[in-house]
Amino acid sequence: MPVNESTAPPADDTRWQLIDRVMQRLDRRPDALIETLHAAQDAFGYLDSTTLAHIASRLRLPPAKVFGVVTFYNHFRLKPKGEHTLAVCTGTACHLKGNDKMLAWLRDRYHLAPGDTSPDNRLSLVEVRCVGACALAPVFLPDGALVGKKSFGEATAIIEEWLGDAP
Amino acid sequence: MTTPILTLTIDGRPVSGLATETVLQVAGENGIAIPTLCFLDGLSATGACRLCMVEIEGSAKLHPACVTPIQEGMVVTTQSERLRSYRRAIVQLLFAERNHVCAVCVSNGHCELQDLARELGIDHIDFPGRYPALAVDASHSRFVLDHNRCVLCTRCVRVCAEIEGAHTWDVKNRGIRSQIVADLDTPWGTSTTCTGCGKCVHVCPTGALSEKGRSVAEMQKKRPALPYLVANRAEERR
Amino acid sequence: MHREELAARAAEHQRRLDGFAHHILVCAGLGCPDNEAIIAALRRAVAERQMENRVLVRKAGCMGLCALGPIVLIQPGEIAYQTVRPDDAAAIVASLGQEPVQRLLLPPDLPFFARQHKNVLALSGRIDPESIDDYLAAGGYGALLTVLTGMRPVDVVRSIQESGLRGRGGAGYPTGLKWATVAKATGDRKYLICNGDEGDPGAFMDRSILESTPHAVLEGMIIAAYAVGASQGYIYVRAEYPLAVKRLRLAIREAERSNLLGRAICGSGFDLTLQIRLGAGAFVCGEETALIESVEGRRGIPRPRPPYPAEKGLWGCPTLINNVETYANIPPIVRNGAAWFAALGTDRSKGTKVFALTGKIRHTGLVEVPMGISLREIIFDIGGGIPDGHALKAVQTGGPSGGCIPADFLDTPVSYESLHELGSIMGSGGMIVIDETSSMIDVVRYFMEFCMEESCGKCVPCRAGTAQIHRLLTRFQERRATAADLAMLESLCDLVKHASLCGLGQSAPNPVLSTLRYFRQEYLDRMVPAEPDGEVQP
Numbered sequence: 001m002p003v004n005e006s007t008a009p010p011a012d013d014t015r016w017q018l019i020d021r022v023m024q025r026l027d028r029r030p031d032a033l034i035e036t037l038h039a040a041q042d043a044f045g046y047l048d049s050t051t052l053a054h055i056a057s058r059l060r061l062p063p064a065k066v067f068g069v070v071t072f073y074n075h076f077r078l079k080p081k082g083e084h085t086l087a088v089c090t091g092t093a094c095h096l097k098g099n100d101k102m103l104a105w106l107r108d109r110y111h112l113a114p115g116d117t118s119p120d121n122r123l124s125l126v127e128v129r130c131v132g133a134c135a136l137a138p139v140f141l142p143d144g145a146l147v148g149k150k151s152f153g154e155a156t157a158i159i160e161e162w163l164g165d166a167p
Numbered sequence: 168m169t170t171p172i173l174t175l176t177i178d179g180r181p182v183s184g185l186a187t188e189t190v191l192q193v194a195g196e197n198g199i200a201i202p203t204l205c206f207l208d209g210l211s212a213t214g215a216c217r218l219c220m221v222e223i224e225g226s227a228k229l230h231p232a233c234v235t236p237i238q239e240g241m242v243v244t245t246q247s248e249r250l251r252s253y254r255r256a257i258v259q260l261l262f263a264e265r266n267h268v269c270a271v272c273v274s275n276g277h278c279e280l281q282d283l284a285r286e287l288g289i290d291h292i293d294f295p296g297r298y299p300a301l302a303v304d305a306s307h308s309r310f311v312l313d314h315n316r317c318v319l320c321t322r323c324v325r326v327c328a329e330i331e332g333a334h335t336w337d338v339k340n341r342g343i344r345s346q347i348v349a350d351l352d353t354p355w356g357t358s359t360t361c362t363g364c365g366k367c368v369h370v371c372p373t374g375a376l377s378e379k380g381r382s383v384a385e386m387q388k389k390r391p392a393l394p395y396l397v398a399n400r401a402e403e404r405r
Numbered sequence: 406m407h408r409e410e411l412a413a414r415a416a417e418h419q420r421r422l423d424g425f426a427h428h429i430l431v432c433a434g435l436g437c438p439d440n441e442a443i444i445a446a447l448r449r450a451v452a453e454r455q456m457e458n459r460v461l462v463r464k465a466g467c468m469g470l471c472a473l474g475p476i477v478l479i480q481p482g483e484i485a486y487q488t489v490r491p492d493d494a495a496a497i498v499a500s501l502g503q504e505p506v507q508r509l510l511l512p513p514d515l516p517f518f519a520r521q522h523k524n525v526l527a528l529s530g531r532i533d534p535e536s537i538d539d540y541l542a543a544g545g546y547g548a549l550l551t552v553l554t555g556m557r558p559v560d561v562v563r564s565i566q567e568s569g570l571r572g573r574g575g576a577g578y579p580t581g582l583k584w585a586t587v588a589k590a591t592g593d594r595k596y597l598i599c600n601g602d603e604g605d606p607g608a609f610m611d612r613s614i615l616e617s618t619p620h621a622v623l624e625g626m627i628i629a630a631y632a633v634g635a636s637q638g639y640i641y642v643r644a645e646y647p648l649a650v651k652r653l654r655l656a657i658r659e660a661e662r663s664n665l666l667g668r669a670i671c672g673s674g675f676d677l678t679l680q681i682r683l684g685a686g687a688f689v690c691g692e693e694t695a696l697i698e699s700v701e702g703r704r705g706i707p708r709p710r711p712p713y714p715a716e717k718g719l720w721g722c723p724t725l726i727n728n729v730e731t732y733a734n735i736p737p738i739v740r741n742g743a744a745w746f747a748a749l750g751t752d753r754s755k756g757t758k759v760f761a762l763t764g765k766i767r768h769t770g771l772v773e774v775p776m777g778i779s780l781r782e783i784i785f786d787i788g789g790g791i792p793d794g795h796a797l798k799a800v801q802t803g804g805p806s807g808g809c810i811p812a813d814f815l816d817t818p819v820s821y822e823s824l825h826e827l828g829s830i831m832g833s834g835g836m837i838v839i840d841e842t843s844s845m846i847d848v849v850r851y852f853m854e855f856c857m858e859e860s861c862g863k864c865v866p867c868r869a870g871t872a873q874i875h876r877l878l879t880r881f882q883e884r885r886a887t888a889a890d891l892a893m894l895e896s897l898c899d900l901v902k903h904a905s906l907c908g909l910g911q912s913a914p915n916p917v918l919s920t921l922r923y924f925r926q927e928y929l930d931r932m933v934p935a936e937p938d939g940e941v942q943p
Contacts, residue, residue: 031702038644038683049351056351062334062360063350065703071339071348072704072861074686075644091606092804092837093763095851129686129855131645132609134761134835135436135471135769146438214709215863217904229903234709256900260869293893294873319862338704338862341687343872345862 015043020058028059033069037076046077074129082117082124086142086159091130093137098152102138103127105156123163175241184237191219191232194245201245202254202283205320206233207370209393210329216320218254218283221245229253255287263294264343265301266315267373273386274374280318301346306356309379310368312347317375319345323367330396335361347375366391407672408550411541411663418538425461427501428480431489432530433464434616435648436609436770437475439491440464446494447477454498466617468530470517471770477509478530485511485518517768520787522749524757525733526773529617534652537659540620546665548739549624552631553673561632562588565735567743569755573610574600574691574728575806575832576908577754577821583725586715587633590723597630597638597677598719600696600728604643604688605804606855608835610759611729613771615642615649618733619656623679625732627665628739630677633725638677639700643684653681688805688859692907693718693726695861706861707907728833730759750776754820758831764801764838767792774819781815784838795840799923803832805852805859806912808919809845828919830912845924846931849916850878856913867910870901874917884931891928895921 022039026032036059040051047070056066070076088099088106106112106125114127133139136148140155142162150158160166174183177194184193189212194201204216214231221232224242232245244250261267261280269275301314321338324347328334335358339348349358368376369388377386422428429447433440447462468476473487477497486497486509496506523529532539540546552561566581587595599622603611615622622640630638642650657679660666668676687705689695695705697719718724734756738746749756754776760783763769767789774783780800784790791797799809808829810817817823821831839848857871877894880886898914898921905911921928 029702031700033702034685034699035683035702038685052351062328062337063353064334064337064348064360067348067351068337068339068704069702072341072687073684076685092801092835092848092851093607093769095606096764096837096839096843096848128645129604129688130606130608131435132603132612133435133471134607134609134763135474135771136438137763137769146435148438213863214906215865217864217866217906220904231709231906236711253900253904256896257865257904260865260873263873264869295876297872319868340862341704342858342860342862343868345868 016054018043019055023055023058030059030061033059033061033066034073037070041076046080048078079117082121084122084143084163085124085126086140087126087128087131087144088114089129089131089133089137089139089141090127091132091134091137091139093134094130094139097138099138099140101152102140102155105152106159109156173237173239173241175237175239175243177243178245186237188237189233190221190230190235190237190241190243193237194232194243199245201232202286203233204279204283204318204372205322207322207326207393209397210322210325210370213321213325216257216318218257220250220253222247222250251287254283255289256293258283258287258289259292259294261318262289262292263296264299265317266296266298271383272316272374273377273381273383274316274388275384277384277387278374279372297343304349304355305379306354307361307363307379308356309363310355310365311377311379312349312355313375313377314346315375316373317347318373319347320372321347322370322372323347323376326366326370326391326393330391330393330400331362331364331366333360333362333364336367408554411546411550411671414538414663415541415544419542422461422542424458426459427461429460429462429497430465430478430480430530431462432466432468432474432476432478433534434467434471434613435646436467436471436613440475442491443475443477443489443494446491447498450494450498453495456498456501460498460501463533464535465531466529466534467526467613467771469521469526469771470511470768472768473511474770476511476530479505483513485513487511516786517770517772517789520774520782521772522757522775523773524737524749525614525621525730525759526617526771527737528621529613532618534617534619535655537620537656537663540618544740545620545736546624548736549627549665550671551739552628553671553675558588558632558634561628561739564743565632565738568738568746569743569750569753570731570734570738570746571754571821572727573730573734573758573833575803575830577831580727580731583715583727584629584633586713587635587723587725590716592723594637594720594722595633595635596719596722596724597626597633597635598693598696598700598724598726599626599638599640599732600691600693600726601640601642601646601649602684602691602696603646603729603833604691604859605806605833605835607761607763607801607804607837608833609761610771610834612643612646612649614729614733614759615646615653619649619652620660621733621736622653622729623656623660623666625735626679627670627677628735629725629727629732631675633723635725636676636678638679639682639719640679641682641684641690641696641700644686645684650681650683657681687861688855689861689907689909692909695907696726697724704861706863707909709906730834751818751820753822754831758819758834760834760836762788762836762838765791765795765797765840765843766838776820777818779816779818780810783819783836784815788838791838791840795842797838798841798843799839799845801829801837801839801848801916802835803830803912803915804835805855806830806908806915807832807835808915809839809848809923810919811923828922829915844882845920845927846878846881849920850875850882852916853878853913856909860910860913864904864906864910866901866904867906867913870897870905871910871913873897874901874914878917881928881931884933886928886932887934888932891932 219232220229222244690705694708
């Protein structure tokens, strides 16, 4: 899709005012890019090409450079997330304690691989690189709330119940 | 203040150079060939391809000649069995990384990757090919980008940003999934920043960037005289 | 704010704290979920008994024993309760001043606590991380005032050099030497960076320090900035650590209000502003030149070194980069003197080190021990050994850049040198215990997948080499490997180690190399006879 760089965001969208404030605070310097992307993703949930084009033009950065940065870092998303997000920690301790099995189960039960969103847009599955709660391994986060130290059976039951799919 | 002149030894030969020069530059001035791929005179050096690695006496590490400044009394070795085996492995890794089929490539016979393989005596690839499924972007009216033949040297990115000033190209993703990208992952033909100057095509070492309509072995690149452009731009801007 | 004002403020706060007969401290770190509900329940229980004027319920930082968390600590008396739940609140409050609640009690002589030597973690779990007054009352920022009122920058640098402190982030570069280089570098502008991009999976020391004692990190940074002449600093923290970021933001705001940051700090002629920069999920940004690229708003691609950041770092200016734990070591060194620090540890590895114990170990959590202690003491005495009747197989240190140390070397004293000799590294302090139920090939393939996915893609050996090594390890895992695969694995590891541009690539083969050294049989057991023609089949 060709990007029209003059595309202005809706002036009445307060979310943009928030993002603009972040850029202002950092004097719209090139190094404000990553902070701005964080702010934009927090506001919109993801970063689409209109958002990226606008940020590039406000910070006077080449669009390709912005796209290079966005796709370099795992944290940034180009597509919207589903209604619910399940994050599975893939740190070493969680791997050793069975989160590889958990991912296999999610693939079988919900046909989702990390990064996918279900076709009905209900659930997004993401992998996280160690949340630093290794003592609670294996760890997963339904909608951001940390759950740890559960056996495989307990964990899958919690997820099914959370999604209202308990058999 | 004049730049001091330093003396050093490269491959047993005493040579000298300006303190601001790199090992690669001084070697080149003295007719000592060191293989390179990502390096291109006139563009910033990145030390990325690791082919120009040399041994320096007193250092256990290997050093990329393109970004290593010379030092007084330095003793450099540019050819050794170890360096040769690393260089061969690096070139083979590149061949196995994407889908390089010389026989049907527009740059066959005029390709720097092919030249390196010949110089290093590579006659087969030890590593199994990864055969990634990659696209060809033929949306531009005059040029084609074939990711299958790209070695990610980033010469196109640098020439576009540093010389042309357009910065149409960058690298998206990272690691083995890295790819050259135009604007916001825009088809090249609809890029709003590309000036169509074609410098990227002519600095590309392989057939990844070529002129449209070229058939096998027909793509001979005309390297723009980048150091001339750099010097002239500074002069004209005064 | 001057020395006297700060002292008065600390004394005032201490008086307020002393007004309570009992303090109930609840671990409110990421590793102790439910802590908010526990705090609320405890406050309710206190209110029901109308003890609000006598009992103070407070959140505290990490107490270390995450395996038995949430932990609640009662002061005075040093009574520690384990795995507390909100419905235990009434019993805990009822027991104040009486017999402790036996069913929740942690044995007071538990080696987990008794064998540690807390220096960086001394205040962790004992103060409210969200209160600068708590930190001040505990003597916090005293080291900074000592520096500002009585030491020249050169004295501070010398003191850190004499302490023998080495970087706690991985490579163990002498901290004082780094400071001296930046201090000597010429330039009007110098920068200071705190590397809080704790990317090693299995390591959470820095998260815990930032969550528990954010002001200690700030104090270390301010002292460092004074010593090297920096007036602007950045703290680069992973976005995956929201609680640490929140507490750090609050700490910076409180320090600014108290004139411990900003212009003319504590009436001196020294200015410093600190800003937070959020990481965005890239392990390579732990590498200092990649981190600088990222702070500058770019892809985190390492630059060739030299030039080192100490000469040409952020925006081309001399830049000091240390990690969180390194900065947290500074206030105690200033407070107690370089000689005190140098007396701890081994000949070349001084002081204490924080380790994150995880994997197949009973007492998972965070511990701080003097350098030179043996792996056996850490894992069996402090860590409580391997649960469920299993046997120790290996200890993985240093994360994806480190190696696997087999059980035979348990009596090795832990130091930068000894771990290096064993083919591993100290790294940032992650210690993952592996028992006999795990395959080393699986562990190693996991780390190689990590390195492959985290490779920035700039240099060919790391970008394409890690992918080929990963493919070979998959063949071993699937028991399809041949002798030719083993030979290729070894030669690729040698290439990636010696030809890669940055530390990530150069150390990526370490897990493979260390297991080829100690667990070679596991590779051999997974090989099939060579194809008849001896060729490697893709």
